[in-house]
Amino acid sequence: MEDWLLHLVALAASILVTLLLSSLLKPSRPRKTASLPFPPGPRSLPVVGPLFALLRRGRSNFDVDQLLRRLRRLHSRHGPILSVRRLSSSRPAVFIADRVLAHRALVARGAEFADRPPASGSSAVLSSNQRSISSAPYGPLWRALRRNLAAELLHPSRLRAHSPARRWALDLLVRDLGTESSGGAAAAVVVMESFQFAMFCLLVLMCFGERLPDEQIRRIESLQRELLSNFISFSVLAVYPKITRLLFRGRWKKLMEIRRKQEETFVPLIDARRNDLLLLRRRRSEEDGFVYSYVDSLVDLEIPVDGGRKLTDGEIVSLCSEFLSAGTDTTATSLQWIMANLVKQPDVQTKLYEEIERVVEKDAAVREEDLQRMPYLKAVVLEGLRRHPPGHFVLPHAVTEEAEFEGYRIPKGAAVNFAVAEIGWDGAVWTEPMEFRPERFLEGGEGDGVDITGGREIRMMPFGAGRRICPGMGLALLHLEYFVANLVKEFEWKPAAEGEEVDMTEKFEFTVVMKTPLRVIILPRKRT
Template sequence: MEDWLFYLVAIATSVALTLLISSLLKTPRPRKTASLPLPPGPRSLPVVGPLFALLRLRRRSNFDVERLLRGLCRRHGPIVTLQLLSSSRPAVFIADRVLAHRALVARGAEFADRPPAFGPGAVLSSNQRSINTAPYGPVWRALRRNLAAELLHPSRLRAHSPARRWALDLLVRDLGTESSGGGAAAAAVVVMESFQFAMFCLLVLMCFGERLPDEQIRRIESLQRDLLSNFVSFSVLALYPKITRLLFRGRWKKLMEIRRKQEETFVPLIDARRNNLLLQRRRRSEEDGFVYSYVDSLVDLEIPEDGGRKLTDGEIVSLCSEFLSAGTDTTATSLQWIMANLVKQPDVQTKLYEEIERVVEKDAAVQEEDLQRMPYLKAVVLEGLRRHPPGHFVLPHAGGTGRCGKSRWSFGRKGFWKAGRGKGVDITGGREIRMMPFGAGRRICPGMGLALLHLEYFVANLVKEFEWKPAAEGEEVDMTEKLEFTVVMKTPLRARILPRKRT
């Protein structure tokens, strides 16, 4: 009797939730496209779907989405439609490189938009005023063009070469200290924290134009780490925001607290650069080692298509947060995977070291101009990105009435790690998609060149400076993946780091 009562209550509650959610969403499917066929997928569950989803989300902070999609693709094919409610926007996932090329590149303009942001997405992006979240249109073009021209242009990148050297020196010194000076009895070092801090120092300097004190950098890093560590759990708040904000009051409060701390931390740094820019222009010169930073470009930026207005402080905070997150964790994660494979395959490490020695003098550091003469280094980096991309999904694209989530885990990642495989691979996906660690098409990551430069520069110098060995003789490196903000090593890399002998 109690079981029947439970089922009746559950069904009644689910029906009520369905009606409530439908009234809150208020997004009926357009008449003109309602009859268009969608790719196959599981049927939407208009009655038990909302209850099932919300109860599971109430108990767990995240799902293994990749595992779910693998099963659906085995059942329905390489393109799958998911739709929780019959009245909600469908999500289409693509797990085939030919279909992905057709959608992202061949018909890129039709799928270059972003779906509307709800809940945390709207809060953290200042209502979609960041490069990743902005709808395809004039605002997105202005933001992306600014980043490409004012920070990622080769002349601007060269101006930040001293910053990369400084970050590398920090990393080498930190690793040397952690390993107790090297030698046969060198202690094994967990390297990921050192990788992350060095990359974060570099990105903070490029973003705010100042070498901040270590304590201040660590406070900013802790704030951004707090955001990224809660990123998956916050995504629940985007599902029926008016309801989930009530169900997950603690998460919503945490989200708003992080955003408040971001503004309190970043706005004084933005104001300082704004004042510094005025001072430099009064002098009509760039004195005292002044280097134009990302924040400087955002302070100067005007959006012609939006009445020529300046960006608000909140929008600049969102863009700075996006820059720091996108440029730190993805690069540090890829660097760890590459170094793990070099520990696992000492013959590849030896071959790479020999190439570096042929190009660079014995006691000299690898310079950025040296990288162009190291084809094997480039192949090692590309193979690392092919086998272990920092993310297994690209951000969702929108087109027409649907939402298209491009999956990349089913193509390009098969087989063992083999450095030579990366030679000559086009990772932009212009002609065909063989791998897409940076996405493809009109929404391809604008920082791809910067990421490759950082990976090549740091890998080359770390291999030149140190010999990388397993934590203990005969110990295998655990290559199991774990999903966080990026796809990280479940067991962080531990390695013995021995300084190279100078002869």
């Protein structure tokens, strides 16, 4: 072990020397921002500090709480904008934890801060070299991909067309929860797996346009889960990729194997939609069962690069994987946090149930058109997203060209990170911000009329803000409101044991989840 560590230290030292020599020998170009300092930040030893950061990044049991605590300490010492030097880049990573500064960057100067850092390692492989919506550089490719998703799948008319799919996924979830809880009069249920599977079934149908057999859905879900569960351990492959591919050969091999399985699984489904698309379009006017899918839009799409070419199969696989992961885990995670708070605060659950009963007939499910008449439901969902955003940071932004910001130099390509959780917990905006209190979003409350897009001002930003705001925000809100309302109408949610507290400790996976998955007793509501 010691020989391996010494070898790695020597390797890191040689890399550092090479970088220093190359920077000294590179001809300098005068820049307006060249005389400005980077944002303040901690000092680190030139080799040993970043080296151990490299080793820690490769650990699968990454401690997000420790990282967040350290960042809070750094912000208290250096201010709301700071930079951290990284071994993997000559550019620092910038962290912004102030809502006013976030608005200045993401909205007031949105075009400048709308780029993405260069991808390498696993990110480059899984995004087909930055040809997905979340990873694409700011420009014509990104605009084409995002416009396609917004217009072809997330347009209100398309969303209404998928109402039967949501009802089907809800029936699956209610049946699954009912089966799980039928083991006794007070059998406790761990609900997260059921949440994830129902959401995944819904997203698979929206993506591929077909109700696939359960076995096939489980196979796709297992593949996506394997990818996300290795998300942290794969991140080390972005640190000097040519070197870490050799040092961590097992991880690189596993990454490539997952990608191969993705293509083997997705491409036949893509080909089936491509080959049958003309037939399906003819059937659209004849059969109500036709569901226009995300894949349908992608096989038709022409992108404004390379002469307006079609997307490759690999690029469509990356876009489908992005759609499934982003739409499943964030929604399932938020749903679990919201239901956990309803268990922890039965008075909030009762108030929500009473609102649902006033709007919806006794034996009927909550319909999508009913949601607009439920202000307390919307308040519960917004408070869940404010208090427990599924990601504590938005995906890293980058400036399109080296820029000055608040008197500091932001290099082109540097990762600029915005602290979603810290902004949503700002005590200057929210009273007792760590408390779950939906009433703050009702009329007259401090959150009344809050703009979660951040256009006017940023007070919370669970979906980001500015030009890179999550395009699926409307879909996510619809799914959360729809599933929360129906789950509360169908079941009474209670702690797993009398007097047992719900553990609200956070744990970082692909999203920030409950460290102890929610375990509850769910009782069917009595019909009168």
